[in-house]
Amino acid sequence: MPYAFATYQDASDLADFIAQKRHDVLNAKINRYPKRAFTCSDIHECDRYMIHSILDWDKRELHDAGLQAIFDAGNKEEENVKNRIGYELGLEFIETQSPFEIKNRAGEVIASGKIDGKILWNGKAVPVEIKSMNENSFNQINSLEDFKKKPLYRKYLRQMQLYLYGNNQEAGLFIISNFRTEKLILVTLDYGECESIISRLERLWEMKKAGTYPTAEYKPELCDRCPFSSICLADVINHPADFINNEELEEHLMRRDELEPLVKEYKDLDEEIKATFKQIPHAFVGTSFEIIGKEQSRKSVDAKAMPEDLRKQYERETTFWITKIKRI
């Protein structure tokens, strides 16, 4: 039976329906869950975040529908990668989403996690973790060293190291995907790194049991996106507000908002380009750019490696002002 012709109104109503339903479906998936132990895929750089993540799981700020869509796409892509590498190459994925736990000396489970799976290879099972990312990020990651450049990627490293340690495995693979193709990055178990992550988790676990929080230390790259910032930085956010009527200031804030994505794009491109020219002392690109590079070294003190009591002797308190800018 032939269908009736759709009018402009029909198409417009359909568009509204899809947009609204899609939004509702994404929103219905957004939730928070209680946590008993630290999560191996979320070993954050901020000690205070780690305590909030368990003691204040119910106050965690929920993410929005846009981020949920990215999570959904990542989960779907994990399946796609398993198909491309497993089914199409004839490799078998086993023990997918297998859970693992990290215990402290007292035998308490202080962290738990999952690994995406293992690939059977010559009768042995090689652990793999699949991470999907946008094209810019994908281009920036070519080695394990590149994972150390951003807080999010450093979390991936900690997750993999804990998995290898918790399962007594010597090595595993990161499979990173840009939703079309993959890069494979080999990770070997680093006992020194694992010891340092686990002793940090043990220390934080004791704080969690005592219900104590480390002092908040404002770091824009961590705090500005932190889902606990409204309780952690409550003094800053909940202070009674002044109302300022100043058009020029408002315009500057608008312009700042417009420029923000460009800064991120600039930083991503800058990192990608500099990674391309690493180890190249001199090059010309077309007729417009000359690139000059050289190796330099500098000495610094690794304060984290110092014994706690020695570090305390050199601690001093400084005061600083935090400015958080939020579009309303």
Ligand code: SF4
């Ligand atoms: S707001 Fe900053 S200091 Fe507070 S928990 Fe989050 S990352 Fe840590």
